[in-house]
Amino acid sequence: SSIPKIVILGAGYGGVMTALRLQKQLNYNEADVTLVNKHDYHYITTHLHMPAAGTDSPENARVSISKLIDEFKIDFVKSTVVQIRPQDRKVILEDGTLSYDYLVIGVGGEPETFGIPGLKEYALNIRSINSVRLIREHIEYQFAKYKREPHRTDYLTFIVGGAGFTGIEFVGELADRIPQLCREFDVDPQLVKLINIEAAPTALPGFDPELVEYAMDVLRKKGVTFRIGTPIKECKPDGVIVGEGEEIKAQTVIWTGGIRGNRLIEEAGFETMRGRVKVDEYLRAPGHDNVYVVGDNSLVFNEEGRPYPPTAQIAMQQGVAVAHNLVASIRNQALKKFEYKHKGTVASLGKGEAIGIAFGKKYKGWTAAQLKKLIDLRYLFIIGGIPLVLRKGKFF
Numbered sequence: 001s002s003i004p005k006i007v008i009l010g011a012g013y014g015g016v017m018t019a020l021r022l023q024k025q026l027n028y029n030e031a032d033v034t035l036v037n038k039h040d041y042h043y044i045t046t047h048l049h050m051p052a053a054g055t056d057s058p059e060n061a062r063v064s065i066s067k068l069i070d071e072f073k074i075d076f077v078k079s080t081v082v083q084i085r086p087q088d089r090k091v092i093l094e095d096g097t098l099s100y101d102y103l104v105i106g107v108g109g110e111p112e113t114f115g116i117p118g119l120k121e122y123a124l125n126i127r128s129i130n131s132v133r134l135i136r137e138h139i140e141y142q143f144a145k146y147k148r149e150p151h152r153t154d155y156l157t158f159i160v161g162g163a164g165f166t167g168i169e170f171v172g173e174l175a176d177r178i179p180q181l182c183r184e185f186d187v188d189p190q191l192v193k194l195i196n197i198e199a200a201p202t203a204l205p206g207f208d209p210e211l212v213e214y215a216m217d218v219l220r221k222k223g224v225t226f227r228i229g230t231p232i233k234e235c236k237p238d239g240v241i242v243g244e245g246e247e248i249k250a251q252t253v254i255w256t257g258g259i260r261g262n263r264l265i266e267e268a269g270f271e272t273m274r275g276r277v278k279v280d281e282y283l284r285a286p287g288h289d290n291v292y293v294v295g296d297n298s299l300v301f302n303e304e305g306r307p308y309p310p311t312a313q314i315a316m317q318q319g320v321a322v323a324h325n326l327v328a329s330i331r332n333q334a335l336k337k338f339e340y341k342h343k344g345t346v347a348s349l350g351k352g353e354a355i356g357i358a359f360g361k362k363y364k365g366w367t368a369a370q371l372k373k374l375i376d377l378r379y380l381f382i383i384g385g386i387p388l389v390l391r392k393g394k395f396f
């Protein structure tokens, strides 16, 4: 019989971990492994709020895939997946076709706009290296334009939709960046507005209320205005409509209010909830024993029947589990059930400030910020060892 073909779609947290583990665990000629990704680099999504605000270079948030994987063991294909055909065991790429015996889908999520008119057209999203470069340039450009049209203060109003972890981390960075931009462009800081709008009755819904209050205090002191319990009703080219019809004029809207699964998955005919596949206990798509789904495209439920939020943390653990189960399948061994181990959550609030819960304890301020750095360095170490830590790590 021929060697089984494993195809991994997406080199995000889930896909990269699957590939790295397979590379380590498979013996020579046990399987053909192909990793497909849109870009020839992996991006560290959990850092993207920094280059988006301009407080760090986008280079520090990406790693070339050839530096991560051993190309003698794994074929890397730089291409975009356009269709998944589970009934034919094929994947259609923009420039070719791949057939597989086992498939791992890890192409990451897409912004969820909840059908709010205009968000898709006019809001920016923090999703990739390309999207954060656009945000960073766009923000600078608004300062430059304001200098030519000083009556247009809407150039200096920055709206962030969503006060979940991504929204909060981004406003923390942008609040740090604004004073620099004001100096660079000779703009009075009083004229700049940074508004974080959230529909839920609190920022960071579901998180520890004491830490949420601490976070909001820190951010308010840096100049952030919160509009909590205020749904965005519409996004327009020149601002947003909120609540009962109030209009806020702004030339910049950044939407961080939600993530859904990738449309490729619905189009492939998998059963989905908000674009995500409710995977079985081994992380397979129901009815497809040879298709695994990881990361933002999968839905895993806890004992109380509630879905875990999509995070890098769960995606990485899923990658490890999927690699194990792929190797077991190939060797005709028993599969292992996936069990998520939540290690904690830490959110940065800009330079030197963060909040978090880890090891059953609450952290805030400088200590939490150090913890965040450790988590980031640990990730670099896991995927790329000491060399990557030294090249991309942020120690200060």
Ligand code: FAD
Binding pocket: 009, 010, 011, 012, 013, 014, 015, 036, 037, 038, 039, 041, 042, 043, 045, 046, 047, 048, 049, 079, 080, 081, 082, 106, 107, 108, 109, 126, 127, 165, 166, 169, 294, 295, 296, 297, 310, 311, 312, 313, 314, 315, 346, 347
């Ligand atoms: P992703 O990391 O989304 O990667 C998907 C990959 O697939 C990308 O490389 C993409 O280029 C590729 N791809 C997409 N479409 C195609 C296609 N059609 N063809 C080929 N390739 C394709 N989580 C945490 O646990 N902790 C945090 O502190 C944290 N902070 C965050 C901060 C920010 C600013 C953001 C935006 C997210 C944060 N998250 C955090 C969430 C976390 O980043 C995601 O849950 C995680 O990235 C999901 O990983 P994934 O494996 O599903 O795929």
